[in-house]
Amino acid sequence: MADPSPDQLLPAALDAARHGDLDRARALAEQGLQRAPDPVPFHAFLGMLAARDGEPALAARHLQAAHNAKPGDVTIACNLVAVLMQTGDDEAALAVAGEALAAADPSLRVARYRGFLAQKLGRFAEAIAAYDHILGRVPDDFETWNNLGNARSGLGDHAGAVEALGRAMQLDPEAAPVRLNLASALIALDRADEAQTLLERALHDFPQDPRAAFELYVLHKRAERQEPALAALEAATSRDPASADFQLKLGIEYGLARRTEAAERAYRRAIALDPALTDAYLGLAVQYEHTNRESEFAPLAALARDSGADPGAVALIETLDLRRAGRFDEALARMVDVPAAIEPERAEHIRATLFDRLGCTDQAFAAYAAANRLLESNPTDPLARAAALRDKLGQEIALLTPEWREDWQTVEIADDHADPVFLVGFPRSGTTLLDTILMGHPRAVVLEEQPPLNLVDEMVGGMAMLPDLDAAGVAAARERYFAEVGKIAAVAPGQLLIDKSPLFLYRLPLIRRLFPRARIILAMRHPCDVVLSCFMSNFRLNSAMANFLRLEDAAAFYDLAFAHWTRAEELFAPDSRTIVYERLIEDVGAEVRPLFDWLGLEWDEGVLDHTSTARARGLITTASYSQVTEPIYKRAAGRWERYRAHLAPVLPVLEPWVERFGYSSL
Numbered sequence: 277m278a279d280p281s282p283d284q285l286l287p288a289a290l291d292a293a294r295h296g297d298l299d300r301a302r303a304l305a306e307q308g309l310q311r312a313p314d315p316v317p318f319h320a321f322l323g324m325l326a327a328r329d330g331e332p333a334l335a336a337r338h339l340q341a342a343h344n345a346k347p348g349d350v351t352i353a354c355n356l357v358a359v360l361m362q363t364g365d366d367e368a369a370l371a372v373a374g375e376a377l378a379a380a381d382p383s384l385r386v387a388r389y390r391g392f393l394a395q396k397l398g399r400f401a402e403a404i405a406a407y408d409h410i411l412g413r414v415p416d417d418f419e420t421w422n423n424l425g426n427a428r429s430g431l432g433d434h435a436g437a438v439e440a441l442g443r444a445m446q447l448d449p450e451a452a453p454v455r456l457n458l459a460s461a462l463i464a465l466d467r468a469d470e471a472q473t474l475l476e477r478a479l480h481d482f483p484q485d486p487r488a489a490f491e492l493y494v495l496h497k498r499a500e501r502q503e504p505a506l507a508a509l510e511a512a513t514s515r516d517p518a519s520a521d522f523q524l525k526l527g528i529e530y531g532l533a534r535r536t537e538a539a540e541r542a543y544r545r546a547i548a549l550d551p552a553l554t555d556a557y558l559g560l561a562v563q564y565e566h567t568n569r570e571s572e573f574a575p576l577a578a579l580a581r582d583s584g585a586d587p588g589a590v591a592l593i594e595t596l597d598l599r600r601a602g603r604f605d606e607a608l609a610r611m612v613d614v615p616a617a618i619e620p621e622r623a624e625h626i627r628a629t630l631f632d633r634l635g636c637t638d639q640a641f642a643a644y645a646a647a648n649r650l651l652e653s654n655p656t657d658p659l660a661r662a663a664a665l666r667d668k669l670g671q672e673i674a675l676l677t678p679e680w681r682e683d684w685q686t687v688e689i690a691d692d693h694a695d696p697v698f699l700v701g702f703p704r705s706g707t708t709l710l711d712t713i714l715m716g717h718p719r720a721v722v723l724e725e726q727p728p729l730n731l732v733d734e735m736v737g738g739m740a741m742l743p744d745l746d747a748a749g750v751a752a753a754r755e756r757y758f759a760e761v762g763k764i765a766a767v768a769p770g771q772l773l774i775d776k777s778p779l780f781l782y783r784l785p786l787i788r789r790l791f792p793r794a795r796i797i798l799a800m801r802h803p804c805d806v807v808l809s810c811f812m813s814n815f816r817l818n819s820a821m822a823n824f825l826r827l828e829d830a831a832a833f834y835d836l837a838f839a840h841w842t843r844a845e846e847l848f849a850p851d852s853r854t855i856v857y858e859r860l861i862e863d864v865g866a867e868v869r870p871l872f873d874w875l876g877l878e879w880d881e882g883v884l885d886h887t888s889t890a891r892a893r894g895l896i897t898t899a900s901y902s903q904v905t906e907p908i909y910k911r912a913a914g915r916w917e918r919y920r921a922h923l924a925p926v927l928p929v930l931e932p933w934v935e936r937f938g939y940s941s942l
Contacts, residue, residue, distance in 0.1 A: 280304070282312045289321060298325060316345045320352050323359070332362040343372060350381045357389045366393050375405070384410050391423060400431040418447035422454050429461050437461040452482045456491055463495065471495060479511065486515035486522070493525075506533060520550035527559045539563055551583035558619055561593045573597035588618040595626060604633045621650045625814045632812070641922045644812050648825040651817060658822035662829055665819045669782060669836040672739050676785070676843040683743040684789070687750045693758050695791040697875060699776035700783075700841075701799030702834055703821075704809035706857035710799055711776040713868055716883035721767045722774045728760035729775060733786055742789045753790050772875060779820050781837050784844035796850050797871065798841075801857035803933045804916035804923060807831050831926035838933055858913050 280288045289304035302325055308318035323338035339356035346352060353372050360369035370393040378387040391406035407424040410417060425441035428434070441458035448454065455478045462471035472495055478488035489512035496505035506529045513522040523546035530539035540563055546556040557580040564572040577593040591613035598607035608630045614623050628643030652659055699714070699722075701707050708724075715722045732753050736745060745753070767773050778799070780787065787794050807830045815821035823833035845852070853874055860867045864884055872879055916923060934940075 279307070282308070285312055286317050286321065289318075293325070298329070301325060316342045316352075319345075320355070323355060327355070327359050327362075332359045335359040336363055336365075348377065348380065350377070350383060350386060353377060354385050354389065357386075357393075361393070366397055369393055370397065370399075370402075375402075378406060378409060384413060388420075391420070391427070395423065395427050395430065398430065400427045403427040404431065416447055418444045418451065418454070421447065422451070422457060425454075425461060426457055429457075429464065434461050434464040438465060438467075450481075452478060452485050452487065456487055459488075459491055459495075463498075468495060468499065479508075484515060486512040486519070489515060490522070502529075502532065505529065517545075518549060520546045520553050520556075523549060524553060524556050524559065527556065531559065531563060536563060536567055547579075547583070552585055554580075554586040554589045554618075557585050557593065558589055561596060562622075565596060570597065570600040573600065586618065588613065588615045592618055592623060592626075599626065599630060599633075604630050608634070621647050622814065624650060628812065635918075637918045637922075640812075641919060647814070648811070652825050654817055656817065658817045658819075658825060659829075661819040662822035662825070662833070666823065666829075666833060666836055669833075669840055672782070673836065673840050673843055675740060676840070676847060678847065680743065681847050685743070685746050687745070687747045689754070689792065690747070690751065691754060693754060694773070695794040696761075696773040696775045697795045697797065698780050698783075698787055698791075699774055699797045699799065700780040701778050701797075701801075702781060702806050702810075702837055703778045703815075703824075704806050704813060705778065705799040705801040706855070706860055707776060707778050707799045709857075709860065710797070710855055710868075711774070713864065713883050714774055714776075716885065717872070717877050717880050719771050719877055720774055721765050721771050722776055723761065723765060725777045726761075726764050726775070728757050728764070729777070729780060729783060729786070731760055732757045732790065733783065736786070739785050742785055745789060750790060757790065772877060779837065782840040782844075784841060784848060784850060788844075788848045788850060794850070795875070796852040798852055798854045799857065800854050800937060802914070802916065802939050803834060803930045803937065804927070805913065807834050807926065807930060808916045808919055808923060827923065827926050831929040834933070835929050842936075861913060 285304050285308040289301045289308065292298070292301035292304060302322065305318045305322045305325070309315045309322075312318060319338040319342035323335045323342065326332070326335035326338060336356065336359045339352060339359060342352045343349070343356050357369045357372050360366070360372065370390065373386050373390040373393060375390070378390045381387065387406045387409050391403045391410070394400070394403035394406060404424060404427045407420050407427060410420045411424065414420070421440050421444035425437040425439075425444060428437040428440060438458065438461045441454060441461055444451070444454045445458060455474055459471040459474045459478075462468070462474065472492070475488050475492040475495065478485075479492060482488060489508050493505050493508035493512060496502075496508055509522070509526055509529055513519065513526050516522055523542050527539045527542035527546060530536075530542055540560065543556045543560045543563070546553050547560075550556075557576060560576055561573065564570070564576065573593055573596050577590050577597065580593060581587075581590045591610055595607045595610045595614065598604075598610060608627070611623065611627050611630070616623075624643055624647035628640050628647060631637075631640035631643055699707055699711055711722050711724055714720045733739075735756055736742065736749065736753055761767065761773065761775075765773075774797075781798075784796070787796070807827065810824040810830050811827050813824065815824060817825075820833075823829045853871060855867060855871060868883070869879060872883075920927075
């Protein structure tokens with residue numbers, strides 16, 4: 277058959293393509309490039325064929341040639357934009373979808389491409405102009421209103437975003453993404469209550485969609501509302517149980533809520549869904565560390581290695597295993613394989629503990645300081661929160677005068693609740709060892725750093741409001757306290773409730789107001805050892821623990837906490853007993869037998885087996901989680917002497933307390 281004439285080539289190529297003969301169609305079009313007077317239609321046709329055949333780079337070359345020849349042809353331009361986007365060249369695609377061509381295109385296809393690409397590239401002003409152009413011609417285009425809202429958010433115009441997204445929601449109330457975008461814009465405007473209402477409604481209206489639940493989780497987390505945050509995340513996970521990321525976050529949140537078994541299940545599900553999910557292995561390692569399940573480290577490291585998890589994470593888990601085995605040199609050597617990106621704060625802290633156990637004092641102090649500096653950059657601004665707490669304590673100390681105490685209304689306690697015992701003392705004073713010993717008694721119910729008293733403090737408005745509490749206020753506060761205790765532990769008749777939280781040290785006025793018959797155990801340890809140990813501990817960064825990131829803050833906090841205690845002790849003369857850490861570790865029985873007599877608890881030799889008690893209690897949330905499962909050791913007593921040079925700047929703050937508490941002179 278004779279070759280078609282130049283003017284027949286394009287119809288012939290189109291006919292071949294319609295009949296599925298793409299090779300002939302391509303060959304005819306290639307001829308057209310050589311023989312036809314106008315090659316543009318053939319470039320456009322070959323570009324279409326190449327795009328269909330999965331050759332976007334070839335398609336882009338042909339379509340670019342066609343576009344260069346006919347820059348005003350909307351179809352060619354849109355096809356070129358599509359293939360350039362496919363090749364990842366969004367900048368070139370946006371250049372093709374130029375402002376002039378978008379304005380001249382009655383179909384608005386170019387403007388839609390232009391808006392999308394400009395927004396993707398972060399050029400929000402150009403995106404907004406494109407969306408405004410579309411809405412000027414199609415004012416009820418809900419998708420463009422949604423895109424406009426997102427672009428305005430990108431430009432920082434959150435009020436404009438709320439307006440645009442509200443319009444989109446009016447046009448299509450059933451579009452879940454619009455509600456999520458609107459909620460985000462409301463949050464940016466500090467209209468979190470409206471955002472929460474919107475998300476809760478979306479949660480109800482779209483029962484299969486996990487996104488609203490997840491955004492609600494994020495909202496509650498930002499507001500530090502832990503319980504509703506966890507509930508929202510559970511809802512998101514139930515709607516998308518195949519999400520490894522949701523399971524990972526669920527493991528983290530269960531860990532924060534001290535639901536150890538649930539945390540482990542979530543981490544295990546995350547690993548099953550994504551065997552290479554490194555953070556899930558690290559999360560499990562932390563759970564095992566805090567529940568003293570050191571035998572699990574080696575199998576976990578092996579599983580992580582076999583599943584393709586990050587080798588650095590494997591090295592960190594193996595380091596934990598070596599440290600618990602007392603193989604400190606090997607553990608330190610293994611730390612070399614842990615890169616800086618893997619749990620940097622935790623890894624630096626582990627390195628510091630290894631230096632300390634090896635007697636490398638200067639290296640240990642430097643590593644502890646480095647770990648704390650990393651924590652200082654936490655977005656919650658821990659140093660500012662720590663300073664605010666110290667300021668608050670200073671203000672409360674100023675209130676503690678006889679005149680202030682005389683303003684209290686006289687109140688009789690009318691309920692049948694037995695007042696609890698409170699175990700207080702500056703952190704790292706042996707309170708965890710002591711509460712574990714007490715926990716071993718069958719008639720003792722010990723709360724370990726639980727929220728009831730703090731919740732009641734919030735309820736009454738803080739220490740400054742105590743003089744205004746009348747009988748009804750005291751009764752309501754007591755009822756709230758015991759109700760909150762009931763959510764955590766059952767206290768049977770005849771059992772003694774012991775509420776342990778070290779920093780109830782500065783809650784004595786509240787305790788005396790609500791529980792006038794309460795007895796108080798004060799844990800005491802050398803001030804220098806306490807402050808050093810706090811600086812060396814890896815605490816969760818609440819406002820109190822944030823004081824331990826710097827030695828000078830730790831010493832100032834110690835000074836304020838005990839100034840608060842001693843001033844309040846002078847005013848209220850509580851029924852208290854001091855347990856001295858250094859005597860406790862020398863002879864546990866001799867130190868605690870009189871304590872049990874004072875508490876009215878018959879002596880039980882089982883309380884001396886504190887290691888068995890510690891292992892039976894599961895999760896230990898304090899910084900002493902590993903020590904309390906060991907036999908009592910004395911290596912930490914007097915440790916500050918090794919670090920005397922590093923402590924020198926804060927010794928003048930601590931020396932008065934050293935003298936007051938009967939320790940030897942500095």
